[in-house]
Amino acid sequence: MTQPLAVAVLGASGRMGSEAVRAIEAAADLHLVAALGRKDPLEELVAAGAAVVVDLTVPDSTEQNVAFAVEHGMHAVVGTTGWDSERLGRLQDLLALNPEVGVLIAPNFALGSVLATAFAARAAKYFESVEVIELHHPNKVDAPSGTAERTAVLIAEARAEAGLAASPDATRTSRDGARGCDVDGVRVHSVRLRGLVAHQEVLFGGVGEQLTIRHDSFHRESFMPGVLLGVREVGSHPGLTVGLDGYLDLQA
Numbered sequence: 001m002t003q004p005l006a007v008a009v010l011g012a013s014g015r016m017g018s019e020a021v022r023a024i025e026a027a028a029d030l031h032l033v034a035a036l037g038r039k040d041p042l043e044e045l046v047a048a049g050a051a052v053v054v055d056l057t058v059p060d061s062t063e064q065n066v067a068f069a070v071e072h073g074m075h076a077v078v079g080t081t082g083w084d085s086e087r088l089g090r091l092q093d094l095l096a097l098n099p100e101v102g103v104l105i106a107p108n109f110a111l112g113s114v115l116a117t118a119f120a121a122r123a124a125k126y127f128e129s130v131e132v133i134e135l136h137h138p139n140k141v142d143a144p145s146g147t148a149e150r151t152a153v154l155i156a157e158a159r160a161e162a163g164l165a166a167s168p169d170a171t172r173t174s175r176d177g178a179r180g181c182d183v184d185g186v187r188v189h190s191v192r193l194r195g196l197v198a199h200q201e202v203l204f205g206g207v208g209e210q211l212t213i214r215h216d217s218f219h220r221e222s223f224m225p226g227v228l229l230g231v232r233e234v235g236s237h238p239g240l241t242v243g244l245d246g247y248l249d250l251q252a
């Protein structure tokens with residue numbers, strides 16, 4: 001009989017971490033060997049014999065956590081935000097020294113969100129205008145969301161490839177923040193509202209028409225199938241994968 005896969009969770013008492021602990025404990029093919037918080041030493045991952053580390057912490061600590069896992073031969077599944085191109089570059093360098101290790105950086109684990117981002121990237125070249133609105137619970141510490149950043153980057157790449165000009169915008173005067181932030185030329189607006197979990201709309205505008213691609217996570221359970229997929233797959237994907245779509249067949 002195959003042994004269950006030994007999995008550790010960092011950020012285990014957080015909103016996402018506690019949900020991940022429950023999901024891993026309920027999976028017969030996985031064995032939760034460590035559930036760590038901010039004050040626990042990372043060496044406990046080694047002592048527990050973790051094969052896969054799930055990082056659901058904070059942008060300030062995720063890079064250090066993942067580096068520790070990689071240096072100790074553990075695969076990492078990362079939902080934490082804050083992975084800009086500089087951090088990803090440093091992680092690539094580290095992975096080159098540890099080529100057997102796999103790391104998944106997933107801005108969003110919800111299948112619907114992954115699809116919505118993929119659909120938006122696909123639609124991008126057909127519309128003159130685009131803006132992204134992300135809406136989250138008020139306890140979120142970062143803005144814009146990692147999902148919105150990733151969506152905007154992919155839209156910008158598709159527009160550039162198609163030779164599209166910047167979205168039309170005659171604004172000459174504005175209050176700070178009124179037009180959102182600029183991610184590679186795509187405007188991204190962040191809403192923080194009690195009652196929300198995680199939501200995003202991509203608005204595409206053409207002459208006389210609008211296409212809206214919207215996704216809603218109403219509960220953090222929505223992220224768990226993606227977390228479990230990442231945990232089960234990461235060992236078969238050495239190197240860096242950004243986006244859960246890297247483990248899914250979204251072609252056709």
Ligand SMILES: NC(=O)C1=CN([C@@H]2O[C@H](COP(=O)(O)OP(=O)(O)OC[C@H]3O[C@@H](n4cnc5c(N)ncnc54)[C@H](OP(=O)(O)O)[C@@H]3O)[C@@H](O)[C@H]2O)C=CC1
Binds near residue numbers: 011037039058061065
């Ligand atoms: N990819 C995805 O699908 C999703 C990603 N996220 C992202 O996941 C991250 C966590 O979100 P959320 O659960 O809401 O946040 P929380 O603030 O609820 O949880 C973060 C947890 O991490 C702990 N922590 C902080 N530093 C460390 C450390 N060095 N080692 C271990 N634990 C640590 C915190 O402990 P303490 O309170 O003691 O500081 C806290 O319990 C965010 O970046 C968020 O954007 C969220 C939802 C879905």
Ligand SMILES: O=C(O)C1=N[C@H](C(=O)O)C[C@H](O)C1
Binds near residue numbers: 148
């Ligand atoms: O902090 C959250 O809650 C979420 N964070 C991720 C992000 O920043 O995109 C994923 C999801 O939107 C929930």
